[in-house]
Amino acid sequence: MSAANKTAAGRPPGTPPIVLLRGICKYFPGVVANQSIDLEVLSGEIHALLGENGAGKSTLMNILTGIYQPDAGEIIVDGYAKAFASPVEAIAAGIGMVHQHFKLVMPFTVAENILLANRSSAYRSGIREIRAAIKKQSDELGFALDPDRRVHTLSVAQQQQVEIVKVLVGGAKILILDEPTAVLTDAEAEQLLATVQRLARAGTTVVLITHKLNEVKRYADSVTIMRRGKTVATVDPSTTTAAELTQLTVGETQTLPARAQGEATGTRLNVGAQFFNVLNHPNFAQPISDISSPLFGLIDGTVSTPTSIFGNGLGGDASPRIIQLKGTFQF
Numbered sequence: 001m002s003a004a005n006k007t008a009a010g011r012p013p014g015t016p017p018i019v020l021l022r023g024i025c026k027y028f029p030g031v032v033a034n035q036s037i038d039l040e041v042l043s044g045e046i047h048a049l050l051g052e053n054g055a056g057k058s059t060l061m062n063i064l065t066g067i068y069q070p071d072a073g074e075i076i077v078d079g080y081a082k083a084f085a086s087p088v089e090a091i092a093a094g095i096g097m098v099h100q101h102f103k104l105v106m107p108f109t110v111a112e113n114i115l116l117a118n119r120s121s122a123y124r125s126g127i128r129e130i131r132a133a134i135k136k137q138s139d140e141l142g143f144a145l146d147p148d149r150r151v152h153t154l155s156v157a158q159q160q161q162v163e164i165v166k167v168l169v170g171g172a173k174i175l176i177l178d179e180p181t182a183v184l185t186d187a188e189a190e191q192l193l194a195t196v197q198r199l200a201r202a203g204t205t206v207v208l209i210t211h212k213l214n215e216v217k218r219y220a221d222s223v224t225i226m227r228r229g230k231t232v233a234t235v236d237p238s239t240t241t242a243a244e245l246t247q248l249t250v251g252e253t254q255t256l257p258a259r260a261q262g263e264a265t266g267t268r269l270n271v272g273a274q275f276f277n278v279l280n281h282p283n284f285a286q287p288i289s290d291i292s293s294p295l296f297g298l299i300d301g302t303v304s305t306p307t308s309i310f311g312n313g314l315g316g317d318a319s320p321r322i323i324q325l326k327g328t329f330q331f
């Protein structure tokens, strides 16, 4: 399809969404997590949700999967208004989510975990059927999961595979992945996203929550950017530059002064393929080290930086932290 026949989000005009969220609001004490969110996800697309820590991405998807109830707004799935009182109801409507923190019972086997999650579905007749379903689904995805392995003996990547098979075996046609690559090595991430892409090409709709622009650019068919509880835009990643995505995500850019000789500390920022040395500056909230973030872009030869960079959403010690960048750095 020519660009002229596409909407800003890269879609054919008039395509009905499989998921339509309208005016979704969610408030926690003292926090507006979602404020009048509109979102359209098309059938069979990989729809990325991009935004800084705390932008409201997980909350929105937790509402779509019945974990939270919205304070306002509508959920429309395949043309029908829905209200999910629980994830069980969402999965019955074909919506399943793999969370940032896995929800597996470690001493149980793969089959026991998947049976437990699907006990109210067609598999209530027992472990034999679920084992066969796991084998089939796992083989289709190239996962090679052994239904009889205890989950605590599996690697993190394999545990994530169990989570994915769990929701697909449960009948999910809309698969929500909350920062799935945050816990994976680069090679594992590539493999997972290639699998997810195959799944989408075969008809599954995917919502991919991510902080990583390269994932958005390489794998997403459309991307909705969220900022401080609101949706900012839905755009076509193939025609939107990384710098533009950064700008949409952080809402502001800062043009930094050019090279200041001799002041570098040796701390480096990995900006795409380039490294930048960061100057020590009293305005830095904390020392910067080993930060790898695609969320920096070169615009017209100057460096555009957000005032914060993105963590991986896990909050662990190993994750990059939000860092205020108010000083200068040299390059």
Ligand SMILES: Nc1ncnc2c1ncn2[C@@H]1O[C@H](COP(=O)(O)OP(=O)(O)OP(=O)(O)O)[C@@H](O)[C@H]1O
Pocket (backbone or CB within 6 Å): 028, 029, 031, 032, 033, 051, 052, 053, 054, 055, 056, 057, 058, 059, 060, 312, 313, 314
């Ligand atoms: N159960 C909760 N109780 C209170 N506040 C919450 C709860 N869940 C989320 N929040 C708050 O709502 C806001 C949105 O959080 P949310 O987890 O949806 O963001 P996110 O975009 O997924 O961020 P991250 O990238 O860090 O995962 C944040 O300010 C968060 O602290």
Ligand SMILES: [Mg+2]
Pocket (backbone or CB within 6 Å): 057, 058, 059, 100, 178, 313
């Ligand atoms: Mg989150």
